[in-house]
Amino acid sequence: MSNGLFILLCSGEHEKVQMAAMMASVAAVSERPVEVFVSMNALLAFANGLDPAERYHGGEFSELLRAKDAPDAISLLQRGKEFGDLKIWACSMALDVQGWEMSHLEKDLFDGPAGLTKFLSDAENGQLITL
Amino acid sequence: MSERITIDARGAFCPGPLMELIAALKTRQIGDEIEILSSDKGSVTDIPEWCKKVKHDCLSVDEKEGYWSVLVRKAK
Numbered sequence: 001m002s003n004g005l006f007i008l009l010c011s012g013e014h015e016k017v018q019m020a021a022m023m024a025s026v027a028a029v030s031e032r033p034v035e036v037f038v039s040m041n042a043l044l045a046f047a048n049g050l051d052p053a054e055r056y057h058g059g060e061f062s063e064l065l066r067a068k069d070a071p072d073a074i075s076l077l078q079r080g081k082e083f084g085d086l087k088i089w090a091c092s093m094a095l096d097v098q099g100w101e102m103s104h105l106e107k108d109l110f111d112g113p114a115g116l117t118k119f120l121s122d123a124e125n126g127q128l129i130t131l
Numbered sequence: 132m133s134e135r136i137t138i139d140a141r142g143a144f145c146p147g148p149l150m151e152l153i154a155a156l157k158t159r160q161i162g163d164e165i166e167i168l169s170s171d172k173g174s175v176t177d178i179p180e181w182c183k184k185v186k187h188d189c190l191s192v193d194e195k196e197g198y199w200s201v202l203v204r205k206a207k
Contacts, residue, residue: 071144
């Protein structure tokens, strides 16, 4: 069994986006290959050019994360890509439904659009987490 | 000749201290030591565990007043 970590991120809730970013970046910098598949409402959190108040919506913990200047989810993912093996895919269905191209997403973060079939197939031999 | 630097990551939230350590290690030579100061309780176990996993040397973990000092030597 491979030690790959596969994160299926569907929720746009800040707390879940943050946890996905934390898991992905920490696993990647710990020399574990990671892939993140971003779909549904989560895709909206990665729109290009948003400031944190526009990007992150959640509950009580979201407010605390922003008030206390906790590591930003986008920055964590960038670090994971810089220091480890982390790939981030945009769900092609979600892009199509939203009417978006890759250029609508945060720059230099995504490795491309992808379909669920390939992602699930690759995840068969690793650990799959859904948020 | 190995060098030692100190990174003050007190006040940074997990996994900030770990990421700062990793960024610093990228710029150091093998044998250099990095002392990272952290007030994050998780980092006290996370950093040694990360070192063990990726094979750098965690030389010491010392509790200070309100923070910890973790000393890591770049081993590869």
